[in-house]
Amino acid sequence: MSKLWEVFEEDLERAVRNDYLKIVKNLNENIYSVALVTDSFAKSLFLALNTHESLAKAKEKYIREIKPKEDYFKNVLKWTPSEWAYGNDDLTDSEIKNISHKLAQIDDSSDEFQAEFYESLTGVLNTLKKSGLFPENDFTLFISITDDDRSEAVENYAAQLLNSKDVFMKFKERYSDQPA
Template sequence: MDWKEFEVEILNSVKRAIQDLLEEQPSEHFYAFALYTDSSAMTVALAANSIEALELKLQEEDEEERDECRPYYQWATSEWKYEGWRSDFFRKASAELRESVFRNDIEAFRKNLYSAMTSVLGELRRSDFFHGFVLKNPTLFVSVTDDDTAELVENHSARLLNASNDYVDFIKRYEG
C-alpha cells in the first residue's frame, strides 16, 4: 500500500469534511478533532466536538454527575456529537484499508495507519488550516474505537500534534 498516496487522499477528505462541518455549524467553538479507526484497521473516520455540543451533552446528565462525566464526554470520540462526520468522504479510503494485501502483518499495518493519520493531522496543523476557526488551536489526536491501546495511541499522537502545554493537559484528561 502506498501510504503517502493514502495520506493525500485522507488529507483531502478531512479538509472537505471539516469545511463542511464549519459551513453547517459556523458559530460553534470546536475544541478537538480526531481521526480514528477500529482495532482491525479497516476504516478511517473523522470525529469532532465543540464546546457547545459538550455542554448540551452534559446538560442531559444529573447535575451531581456532570463533573464526573465531563472528562469522558469531552475526550471519548464515541461521545462526540460529530463522530463519523461525513463518513461518505472516507468510503474509498476505508475500502482500500479493507482490501489491502498488506494486512497479513496487522501490527505493521496498524502502525502505518496510525502514522498516516497522525501525519494528516500534523499537516493540517502546520498549514495553519485552523486559522479561520472560532477556536484557533483545537486539540488533535488519533484514536482507536475498540482497542485497549486506544489511550496509548491517543497520547502518542497528541504529543506529536499539539503544543507541549496542550499535550500535558491532554494526558491528564481522565485524572479527577
C-alpha cells in the first residue's frame, strides 16, 4: 500500500469515528446499519446510518403519500443509504466532507484507483468495527455506490467482509422478495 493510501486511511478512520460519534451523540434510537457511500468515480464520500425507528417512520410516510400496491419498497427504504435518516451531511463541521472535497481534486478514476479506494473504505470500517465503535447486535455494515450498476455487487462484497456470516446472508437476500 502506498503512502497516499496509508495517510488517506488514517484521515478517514479519524473522520468516520468523529462524525459517527457526533451523529449518535444524542440519538436515542436503535441503529441497524451504517454505510460509507461514494459515487461512480470515487470522487465523493458520505457516511449514512439508519435506525429501526426512522425506518418505521419512512415506511409510514411512503404508504401514506405514495399508496404503493407492492411491498418491495420496504427493502429499498431499508437498504438504500440515500433514503436513510442520518448522515454526516447533517453536521456543520463534518470531517468526512473535507475528505470528500479532497477526493474531488484527484484526477485518477481508473479501475485500479477505485479498487484501492474500496479496499481502503472496507479496511477503515473493519478497523472501526473491531474497535467497538458500532453496535454489535442486529447490525449491518457495508459500502455503497450511488446510481451505479455495480452497487449491489460492491455492497455484497463489502458486507461479506465486514459482517458475520449470518448477518451477511440476510443482507445478501435483502431484495429477494422484489418482483422482477
